[in-house]
Amino acid sequence: MTGATERVSLDLANGAPFPEDLWAEAVYSRRAIPDTLATGHPAPGHADDAEHDPLPQGARLPLAPPPLQLAPPRDARASLADPATLAALLHYSYGLLQHDATPGGWPLHRAVASARCRYPSELTLIAPTATFRFDPLHHQLVALPRLLTRDQECGPGDSRFAVISSRFARTARLYGAYAPRLCAQEAGMLLGAVCLVAAALGLRTHAGLDRDMLYGLCAGRLPRGEHPMGYVEFLPATRTPTPPAWLPPDLASALRARHSGAALFDPDPAPAPHAFLSDAAAALASAPFADFSCHLLLQRVAGHAPGHYVHSDGHFQQVGDGDPLVSLEQIGQTEGRVSMNFRATACTAYIAVRRATAVARYGADAFRRLHLSAGAAAHLLCVAAARHGLSARIHNGYDAARAEHLLGLAPGEETVLFQVAIGAARPGAAFRLPVVF
Numbered sequence: 001m002t003g004a005t006e007r008v009s010l011d012l013a014n015g016a017p018f019p020e021d022l023w024a025e026a027v028y029s030r031r032a033i034p035d036t037l038a039t040g041h042p043a044p045g046h047a048d049d050a051e052h053d054p055l056p057q058g059a060r061l062p063l064a065p066p067p068l069q070l071a072p073p074r075d076a077r078a079s080l081a082d083p084a085t086l087a088a089l090l091h092y093s094y095g096l097l098q099h100d101a102t103p104g105g106w107p108l109h110r111a112v113a114s115a116r117c118r119y120p121s122e123l124t125l126i127a128p129t130a131t132f133r134f135d136p137l138h139h140q141l142v143a144l145p146r147l148l149t150r151d152q153e154c155g156p157g158d159s160r161f162a163v164i165s166s167r168f169a170r171t172a173r174l175y176g177a178y179a180p181r182l183c184a185q186e187a188g189m190l191l192g193a194v195c196l197v198a199a200a201l202g203l204r205t206h207a208g209l210d211r212d213m214l215y216g217l218c219a220g221r222l223p224r225g226e227h228p229m230g231y232v233e234f235l236p237a238t239r240t241p242t243p244p245a246w247l248p249p250d251l252a253s254a255l256r257a258r259h260s261g262a263a264l265f266d267p268d269p270a271p272a273p274h275a276f277l278s279d280a281a282a283a284l285a286s287a288p289f290a291d292f293s294c295h296l297l298l299q300r301v302a303g304h305a306p307g308h309y310v311h312s313d314g315h316f317q318q319v320g321d322g323d324p325l326v327s328l329e330q331i332g333q334t335e336g337r338v339s340m341n342f343r344a345t346a347c348t349a350y351i352a353v354r355r356a357t358a359v360a361r362y363g364a365d366a367f368r369r370l371h372l373s374a375g376a377a378a379h380l381l382c383v384a385a386a387r388h389g390l391s392a393r394i395h396n397g398y399d400a401a402r403a404e405h406l407l408g409l410a411p412g413e414e415t416v417l418f419q420v421a422i423g424a425a426r427p428g429a430a431f432r433l434p435v436v437f
């Protein structure tokens with residue numbers, strides 16, 4: 001790492017806002033990725049995980065077994081005070097859902113995708129006089145002890161906020177100074193996951209990006225080395241809200257089945273079902289934030305002509321026709337080679353944001369905000385894919401400048417933050433088992 005990138009990591013670990021040069025280093029260039037990525041070994045000078053990344057300490061509170069289905073309670077208003085609702089919210093947002101028993105693979109898979117399964121995000125529930133950290137590996141909550149007040153009356157059911165924070169060091173051990181980008185992307189996906197699962201359970205939420213509010217919620221509450229990323233507020237239940245129409249009744253099974261495909265994304269070149277497109281569009285329309293656009297280069301979705309589609313108001317409109325393979329392979333490159341088998345994908349989504357406008361308005365904080373907005377939308381796309389039995393692969397091997405050009409984004413204004421390739425799952429070498437608590 002250079003001195004500049006070391007400084008970036010240090011500033012971020014201390015909770016400073018994202019420096020603006022991260023845009024150039026992390027979005028437009030992959031130079032920041034060190035050799036440790038190829039070897040899988042920690043970067044020199046980084047201690048191992050156990051020493052620097054201990055499990056949270058404090059009284060452990062077991063959670064109820066997560067229900068197999070997600071639905072609002074039949075005869076009461078949805079509330080976190082209901083043990084089944086609390087357990088379902090945490091488990092299906094960021095819980096441990098699959099165990100991959102393949103030798104040499106990444107064994108533990110959670111409800112959201114994570115670059116090389118590093119899972120740098122943390123989910124913390126904040127009640128008026130207590131703070132609880134979710135421990136997905138044990139399906140428990142941990143009461144963060146030094147934060148308890150003397151008269152601790154609150155339990156997790158009294159939580160008013162879920163805060164998402166990120167331990168950049170966990171990802172930096174493999175990815176060096178590229179970690180903040182990956183962590184910001186994952187934090188957004190987790191925020192999308194919490195809002196989605198809450199909606200399915202009938203909980204009313206407000207997803208928050210406001211930095212002052214976020215830092216206020218986190219002040220004195222987060223362990224050292226964690227960067228505040230975003231929050232979800234649980235609103236008082238006035239009436240049980242209707243979950244978004246696109247949500248399948250079997251959402252829990254779609255979440256349990258969600259996956260990113262094999263190590264090299266090489267799906268079965270079979271068409272995706274017709275309804276995938278309308279579901280994906282409806283999912284994007286229900287995203288917690290609207291400040292993104294989604295372009296789809298579509299090759300094979302039953303009943304839809306190949307071409308370039310753009311999301312607008314819950315629908316995909318076709319804006320260009322013809323097989324997009326050449327564009328896909330020009331955009332989706334990792335250091336000069338094509339990142340995935342785009343000859344077999346059903347479609348690839350690009351989630352873009354108005355970067356210049358956001359930087360003018362929010363300065364360095366635009367990086368966090370926009371990655372959260374785009375990440376929440378990206379997770380919804382992955383879930384819509386899983387619902388139709390498709391794999392969805394977030395892949396950062398893309399050329400952002402070429403994507404801007406080929407997708408016709410506003411020059412100097414719009415930037416692609418997520419490339420999500422979608423295709424029919426092909427049986428692979430991996431052997432994934434569901435995890436049951």
Ligand SMILES: Cc1cc2nc3c(=O)[nH]c(=O)nc-3n(C[C@H](O)[C@H](O)[C@H](O)COP(=O)(O)O)c2cc1C
Pocket residue numbers: 106109110112113114115116117182185186258259260261263393394395396397
């Ligand atoms: C922010 C982010 C970036 C990722 N970037 C890449 C990538 O560049 N290349 C790749 O092959 N996979 C990438 N992935 C996919 C992860 O490796 C994958 O999600 C992880 O192996 C977990 O698999 P699962 O989602 O099936 O549980 C990325 C995932 C995330 C969340």
